[in-house]
Amino acid sequence: MPVTASGKGPAGRAATLADVARAAGVSLATASKALNGRPDVGQATRLRVTQVAADLAFAPNELARSLSSGRTGSVGLLTDDLEGRFALPVMIGAEDALGEAETVALLANSRGRQDLEQRHLTVLLGRRIDGLLLVGKGPEQREPLTLPAGIAAVYAYAPSSDPGDLSVVCDHHGSGVLATEHLISLGRRRIAHLGGPLEDHAIGRLAARARARGTVDALQAHGLPVVAGAPLHGDWLEQWGWEATDRLLDSEEVDGLVCGNDQIARGAIDLLLHRGLRVPEDVAVIGFDNAPQMSSLGRLPQSTIDMDLYNVGRTAARALLNPADWTRGRHALPGHLVVRASTAS
Amino acid sequence: MPVTASGKGPAGRAATLADVARAAGVSLATASKALNGRPDVGQATRLRVTQVAADLAFAPNELARSLSSGRTGSVGLLTDDLEGRFALPVMIGAEDALGEAETVALLANSRGRQDLEQRHLTVLLGRRIDGLLLVGKGPEQREPLTLPAGIAAVYAYAPSSDPGDLSVVCDHHGSGVLATEHLISLGRRRIAHLGGPLEDHAIGRLAARARARGTVDALQAHGLPVVAGAPLHGDWLEQWGWEATDRLLDSEEVDGLVCGNDQIARGAIDLLLHRGLRVPEDVAVIGFDNAPQMSSLGRLPQSTIDMDLYNVGRTAARALLNPADWTRGRHALPGHLVVRASTAS
DNA sequence: CTGAAAGCGCTTACAG
C-alpha cells in the first residue's frame, strides 16, 4: 500500500496508530511500543515503524493515550485575577515551564469569585488534569482547596494558609533589604521609606509591611536611622508619593527614598524635580515591581526591585511537575535589583 | 448496595458511569442517555439515574466522552505575546466567553517564535482541540495558519492576511475620530495630533496611522485645521510627548492635543504643567488605550479611548464557537470614550 | 422506552 503523499491515512482522515501498524506490517502493540521508545522492540522494527509514522504524519491522539495511560500531561492554571499585573507574569513563567515539559496548561480565571473557582475546578477535574497551579493576585494567603487524591496542587504568589501545602512566593522582606542596601552602598545616610497601605483589607498589605521591615532591618544593621522615625504608609499611588515627599522635605533632611512601589517612586521623583531638587544627586529614589510602563519608560527611568514573578511561576510549575524534589511549606524567592537613572550616580 | 457517604465509587476511586448504571439498575446506554438529556428515556428512569449520579458525585470523564463523541469542548488559545498589554485583555475576554460556553482554553504562548508556534500547534492538535483562537500582539496582520480540515480558526487583534479568514480587530481609525470629536465638542478649535511611530517595522504603526487619520478626518469634517499642518509622529513614549509638545508650543497656538497613546499624553501633560499651562483649561489632552497604571492612577487622571480589547477577545471567542453566525473577513470593533480630568471642564 | 454490542484510539500486562 503506497504512502499517501499528503500524509493522510487511507480515507483522507488523519492517520491512526492502526494505519501505521498496518503500513509497517506489525501489530498495534508493537507499533505503540516502538513509537514510545520502549526497550523491548527490535532495532529494525523500531526504525521501520518510526519511518512509516513520519511518512503518514502520524500524530497520536492524546485523548486516547490519556484514557488508557491514566495521565493526561495537562495541568490546570487557575488564577484569581488575570488582569492584575502580578498574577500575569507568574502565569507566563508557569506556562513556559509547562511547555518545556510538554505539559498543556488549561487556563481558568475565577476573577476572585468562589463560585466560579468551584465551577472551573469541576470542569478541570472532569478533564482529568494531573495537577493544579493556583496563582493568586496578592501576597496574602488564601484558603487551601480540597482536591481528590492524586491531584497535586501548588500555590504561587498567594500562599496557601495550610503549611502542609506547597507554596512559592516572593521574598518581600529580602527585597526591602536589597533596595535599602543599594542606597546605603551609594553613600546615602538619610533614608526614608514611603510604603504602601497596611489596612486590614488592603491588597498587598503584607508586601507593604515586609518591604518596610526590610528597610528598617537594613538601616539598623548599618547603624543608620530611619528618617521620619519609622516607615510612612499610604496607598500604592503616585499621589501618595508626591504628598508624602512634599511633607517629608518640610521637616527632614533626606538623601534616599525607598518607595513601596514604582508608582509611589514616580510621585516622589516628580515632586523632587518640581521642588528643584536633583535626582539622584540630591535624593536617590528606588521603587519595587519593575512595572513596565512606569519604571523604565518614563522620562526619568527608575531604579527598582524586580520581584522576579516570572521565576515564581516557573518554579511553581517545576515543583508541580516534580513534587518529590520539593519540601512542603512556603518557598520565598528573592527579587533582583535593577539600577536605572533614579539612583545611578 | 448502599451509597457511599463519601461520594466515591465502590473501591474508593471516583465513580464511573458504570457505577451509576449499576446502582440505578439500568444499562450503561440508558444511564448515558439519561444524564445527557436525550429525549428517549423514561421520566422515572431519568430521575432515578440523575439522583444516583448526584449521590455518587459522578463526574464524567471528559476524555472518554471526547474520544467517543469526536468533540472535545476545548480550544487552543495561542498568543504571540502574553506579556504585551494588548494581547492580555483579549485573552481575558476570550477566556470569559469560552468559560461561559463550558469550553476549556488550552493556553499556549509562542513568544513571537515561529518554531514555538509550530510546536504548540502540534501539541494542541494532538489534544484534538475543536478550534483555535490566535491572539496577536499588534494590529499588523499575520500569516494565516494551515490547519487540518474541521479545525476552525479565528484571529483576534492581529488579523490574518488572508481575507478568507475570520478576524476580529480594533477600529483604530474610528477611535481617532472619537477622540477628536470629543475635543471638538468641548469647543477646542486648535487641535494637534501627537502620534506613534510609522516606521516600517515599528510595532503598532498601523494603529499610529489609523488613529492619526481619524483625527484628520474628524477635523476636516468640522472644517477645522490640523494644527502643525499634519499629525506629528514619534514613538510611543512619554519622552516624545514631552518634547513634541515643547516644540509645538513654540510655534503654534494649541487648545487640544490628541495623543497616540496614554504615555505620549502623559508626557504632553507633564510638559504643559511644567510650562505653567493649565490642563484642561488651556489645553485639553486625550490619549488612547486606557493603560491602567498610566491614565487613571496618575496625579492627573487622563481622558482616553478604551479600545475594548476585552470585547475583541469575547467577540472572537463567540465567533469561534458559532462560526455560522459570522461572515469571513475582518470585523473592526469600536472603542469607547473615557472622560477624566485631562479633558473634563 | 431499554439494552447488548461495537467502537473511539490508544496502552499494557501476558503469552509465546
Added chain:
DNA sequence: CTGAAAGCGCTTACAG
C-alpha cells in the same frame, strides 16, 4: 522480540 486480547470510560447506531 512480537502479537492477541483486554481495557481505559464513555457514546451511538441498532434491535427489540
